[in-house]
Amino acid sequence: MYATGLDIGGTKIAGAVYDNVGTELTRIIEPIPKDYALFLQLCVNMVERLDQACGAKASVGIGMPGVISRDGNTFYAVANIPFLRDGHPFADDLTQHLQRSVRVANDGQCATLAEAFEGAGQGANTVFGITLGTGVGGGAVVNGHIISGRHGMAGEIGHVALPHASAEDGEPLPCKYCPTGCIEGYLSGAALAKRYERLTGDNLPVADIAARAGSGEQAALQVVDAYCRGVAKAISAVLHTYDPDIVIISGGLSVLPNLLRLVNGYVRDYALFKDIETQVVAAKLGALSGLRGAAILGQQG
Ligand SMILES: [Zn+2]
Incomplete structure (x- = not known):
């Protein structure tokens, strides 16, 4: 076969x-x-x-x-x-x-299907994958099968409005699909770069912002921290719709320093109850x- x-x-x-x-x-x-x-x-x-x-x-x-x-x-x-x-x-x-x-x-x-079978989601029943990159995408796999939905857009988390959005999330970038600030508008690579530029005046690629945060630069750390809080807010939408066993993060922005630790900490602030068992982990398959x-x-x- x-x-x-x-x-x-x-x-x-x-x-x-x-x-x-x-x-x-x-x-x-x-x-x-x-x-x-x-x-x-x-x-x-x-x-x-x-x-x-x-x-x-x-x-x-x-x-x-x-x-x-x-x-x-x-x-x-x-x-x-x-x-x-x-x-x-x-x-x-x-x-x-x-x-x-x-x-x-x-x-x-x-x-997400591959991660569910052979990667970070092995053994989990409900797996939700989120890609943080040029765009923000997602997908759900339940019992080893992709949840597609009527049109195929189940799991398209990027175009859900950011839950609990407030001034701390900054100004979202416009999206050609969405009338107001969607998760992608707040959490795409371009959104992170814009946020850093608004704070410092420096227009840098994500990898450089990550490197500056890694070396302890205050502005970069502040932007990464706010970004991770945004990711946690986005994941709260996933928690309350799919209640996954595991959330798997992939994409270019998953290299941000301490992303998983920060997100796993903040996600509890936006869940229905504090002692949720769901872990947010990194993709394994690349x-x-x-x-x-x-x-x-x-x-x-
Ligand atoms: Zn959108």
Whole structure:
């Protein structure tokens, strides 16, 4: 039994095939073509090359950005790949060309699925993953399956209004989807950088702010501390809707110094009761979790 995953990013498609114990056998990467016909053809071609690499017809799962219906045929918000908004039944087209069922889900949901099976969420029943990066994404996995919802947007925590928002959270960046300050508006990488700039006048990338906080600079520490309180407020929305066994943080901002310690401390301030057992932990699988999760999704049929 072999499992192929495709991870469609902003500019590239990564594909890999895994054996039945999850060992990656081959990985390939291609740039995303400009129109749907070429895109479909490339996805088919990549799956067939991975079939050849493992010598079998592997199961197929696909992860990609945006809100994607459970059947993989409707795309509600795919900023990077505009031609997918034109109503192409992507999963059905792939199924027809490849003569096998194909599953498609949001990449954050796929990453959470991989973490639930093989990473920080192993053994937990309800796992919620949050990505803190250029954007803020999320996904829920319950009993080993992605919770998709009617449109596929279950777990899109970035576009929930920040709970308990107050002056201490600063000014949110505008979001093209949301009328008022959403979690992404407060907690994206750009929001953190803006906050630091408002305080110091220095316009720096997140990694530099993290380094300044790590070396004890007061302004950076103050911004990181406020950011972590914001993350805890965001997690309170997750706690009271999904009540997960574990919350897994991934993405570029998870490198902020003391993030997990601060968030685990503050999250109790916004929970219904103080002695909650839920732990907020770091993802274990790294940047390939979306690819691996896509393969697991395909295997689930
Ligand atoms: Zn938003």
